[in-house]
Amino acid sequence: MMMDALGDVLWAFLPYITIAVFILGHVYKYATDQYGWSSKSSEILDRRWLGVGSQLFHWGLLIVFLGHIIGLLVPPSITLAMGITDEEYHRIAIILGGASGLAAYVGVWILLLRRSLINRVRATSDASDFLVLALLVVVMSLGLYNTLYYDIFIHPFDYRTTIGAWVMSVLTLHANPNYMTNVPISFQLHIVSTYALFLVWPFTRLVHMWSYPIFYLKRAWILYRGQETSEVVANA
Amino acid sequence: MKVLANVSMVINLDKCVGCNACSITCKNTWTNRPGVEYAWFNNVETRPGIGYPKKWEDQVKYKGGWVLDHGKLKLRIDGKISRLFRIFYNPYLPELDDYYEPWTYDYAKLIEDESGKQPVAEPKSLLDGRRIDLNWGPNWNDDLAGSPEVASMDPNLEKEIKLEFERTFMFYLPRICNHCLNPSCVAACPSGAIYKRMEDGIVLIDQERCRGWRFCVSACPYKKIYFNWRTYKSEKCTFCYPRIENGLPTVCSETCVGRIRYIGILLYDADSVLRAASVPDQKRLVESQLSIIMDPNDPEVIKSAKENSIADDWLDAAKKSPVYKFLVKWKIAFPLHPEYRTLPMVFYIPPLSPVLKLFNGVDEGNLSPEDVFPKIDNLRIPIKYLANMFTAGNEELIRDALKRLMAIRIYMRSLELGSPNKDALKEVGLTENDALEMYKLLSIAKYEDRFVIPKSHKENAMNAYVERGMCGYDEFKDAVPELKRFSKMSLRIKDKNTKNYQLQQKEGVEFKD
Structure with a gap:
């Protein structure tokens, strides 16, 4: 009974709390604090380590993120229909996910060490900058442990029919904690620590992810604004 | 033709004494805050020198401004797609050490020291509070200090411009944001936070839209955008727009003790900006920029201006604009580094150099223009240096401007001596009225003549x-x-x-x- 109650909280209650805080937090932040919405770059204070750390981290994480989307939201039946067997899928996931995950992991450690050890950067950081990096280290450590150690050396774990199914059940508002009962503890911890990341997300520098400027591609080069019309005029 | 107005400035380098009153009053007004200690919206550099930040003119390093690529204008930091790929790390961003690490002094030590020895207020970093050694600052090579090590790194110097002691020259260069007609910072901003104001041409950064991607800092060839390390947003010279809107000059102009700054309206054709910035021969960039500055007395121009809701008092101000006179009527003011193709809207009157060497032992009163003008090329400040800085290498324009400045002096001196000598004026194509008006504007420089600034029509907004x-x-x-x-x-x-x-x-x- 005790375990059931904990399971309900972890896999049916907390996910919705997290999603609610994530969405409402962003709305609140966007509406009230545009001035605080920034990538919070410290490149001007130190460029050398940022160049290595930031690029490894961001590009690595981008691929890891896409991998998660496919792994959790695309049911195995679809990839099977595309002619990819489960074994093949698993191998690709481990190689590609493992490699990009490792790159991002090295990157996040460079960023954390840089922030801690370079005087200028440390002195101009606030608690949220360290919190975000620490949470990322925890989440990514667990994720890499699952991918590169548990899956390879202990036992290949089929997360698509368990965790994937659970994510789908949460997103379709029919959260089913039963999918999670036999999931190894290290996978469970990976997910729970991710809750923490998503909970602080709207209130930290992580909001800059939404500002990736894809609309820049369409935009005119020169922008004018008029006081009466607030018209955006383009030149060339 | 789409006529718009741009509030513009002329800075008369001939009279700048390098006192930095402009820099200090600007700093006290705008950047007296944590995060922008190192930001000098206005700074005064000694030339030759590497300026602020270090070697800002080195566009191979910083990738500022525009370049012409097969007849087409493109940003030197590349197109839009590259921006999306470089967004996690901008390799062309200046570092804080290219400016300097802001510092204060440990003043408490002066009164708390109990060692019995002479106490010293040690410098400490404003970033992390640790004691630092000072080895660079905002005006480190003031008055050629550190030359020739520092001055010889100036990109405008060429081999034939020697820095030998007996030929040493210097002048001051005050710099603010140029509020360009074709601003590369605006073009490079992925967030669309930087914009040019339609009414007065002032270029501003929307602090609520800036996301701190920092490409504006690289793309501005004048390095006049500063990244605030505390708010993580870019900031820049605002041309003191709250003052301009009320018809007042910028703080740097108001407090200039030499009265060397002039502010007025220029009308320009917004439809031709791209064309003017794309002329293939860079030596013709000044000319092409002038070609899109519209004559405020031309009925066609006035008609188009009115269509774009430019008010009558603004058109009157445009007719009286001292900037227009210097730039178009007398052609003695030039943009800083037109070869960056941003069409900057702050203009400089080049400095004459000391006349002592030129006229050594000669009675100046009896000089005829023929004696003076051939020697313009022997002025202490090489024409070529000025041309590299203000006309993209076009020496003829600088030579003509210096001749005109010299001609007014010859004429005014002869006038004082009771026998007006018009020869010099004739040779440079100026009338006596021109000379008197230039004298009044350049030398007397009354407040109301220097600043012709119409109030903005906020009642419409x-x-x-x-x-x-x-x-x-x-x-x-x-x-x-x-x-x-x-x-x-x-x-x-x-x-x-x-x-x-x-x-x-x-x-x-x-x-x-």
């Missing part, structure tokens, strides 16, 4: 009556029906809804005569 007492209470504006139209929130929505109006979108525009 806001309801000042209802807005009384609302300053700082933006969030309540949505509650007042009369104000709703002007509140930030509704402006933002409107901003999104307005269609992008393409002024000019032709491929491969070429400049033709």
Whole structure:
């Protein structure tokens, strides 16, 4: 009974709390604090380590993120229909996910060490900058442990029919904690620590992810604004 | 033709004494805050020298401005797609050490020291509080200090311009944001936070839209955008727009003890900006920029200006603009580094050099123009150096301007001596009236002649009556029906809804005569 109650909280209650805080937090932040919405770059204070750390981290994480989307939201039946067997899928996931995950992991450690050890950067950081990096280290450590150690050396774990199914059940508002009962503890911890990341997300520098400027591609080069019309005029 | 107005400045280098009153008053007004200690919206450099930040003119390093690529203008930091790929790390960003690490002094030590020895207030970093050694600052090579090590790194110096002691020269170069007609910072900003104001041409950064991607810092060839390390947003010279809107000069101009700054309106053809910036021969960039500065007395221009809701008092101001006179009528003012192709709207009157060497032992009163003008090339400051800086290498323009400045001196001196000598004026194509007017504007430089600034027509944009007492209470504006139209929130929505109006979108525009 005790375990059931904990399971309900972890896999049916907390996910919705997290999603609610994530969405409402962003709305609140966007509406009230545009001035605080920034990538919070410290490149001007130190460029050398940022160049290595930031690029490894961001590009690595981008691929890891896409991998998660496919792994959790695309049911195995679809990839099977595309002619990819489960074994093949698993191998690709481990190689590609493992490699990009490792790159991002090295990157996040460079960023954390840089922030801690370079005087200028440390002195101009606030608690949220360290919190975000620490949470990322925890989440990514667990994720890499699952991918590169548990899956390879202990036992290949089929997360698509368990965790994937659970994510789908949460997103379709029919959260089913039963999918999670036999999931190894290290996978469970990976997910729970991710809750923490998503909970602080709207209130930290992580909001800059939404500002990736894809609309820049369409935009005119020169922008004018008029006081009466607030018209955006383009030149060339 | 789409005529718009741009508030512009002329800086008379001939009279700059390098006192930095402009820099200090600007700093006290705008950047006296943590995060922008190192930001000097106005700074004064000694030339030759590497300027501030270090070697800002080195565009191989910083990738500022535009370049012509097969007749087409493109940003030196590359196109839009590359921006999306470099967004996690901008390799062309200056580092803080290219400026300097801001510091203060440990003043408490002066009164608390109990060692019995002479106490010293040690410098400490404003970033992390640790004691630092000072080895660079905002005006480190003031008055050629550190030369030739420092001055010889100046990109404008060429081999033939020697720095030998007996030929040493220097002059001061005050710099603010140029509020360009073709601003590369605006083009490089991925967030669309930087914009040019339609009414007065002032280029501003929307602090609420800036996301701290930092490409503006690289793209501005003048390095006049500074990244605030505390708010993580870019900031720049605002041309003191709250003062300009009220008809007052910028703080740097107001407090200039030499009265060397002039502010006035220029009308320009917004439809031709791209064409003017794309002329293939960089030596013709000054000329092409002048070609899109419109004559405020031309009926066609006035008609088009009115169509773009430029008010009558602004047109009057444009006719009286001292900037227009220096730039177009007398052709003695030039943009800084036109070869960056941003069409900067702050202009410089090049400095004459000491006349002692030139006229050594010769009675100046009996000089004829023929004696003076051939020697313009022997002035202490090499024409070539000035041309590299102000005309993209076009020495003829600088030579003509210096001749004109010299001609007024010859004429005014002869006038004082009771026998007007018009020969010099004739040779440079100026009338006596021109000379007297130039003398009045350059030498007497009365406040009301230097600054011809029409007030902005805020009555068209806001309801000042209802807005009384609302300053700082933006969030309540949505509650007042009369104000709703002007509140930030509704402006933002409107901003999104307005269609992008393409002024000019032709491929491969070429400049033709």
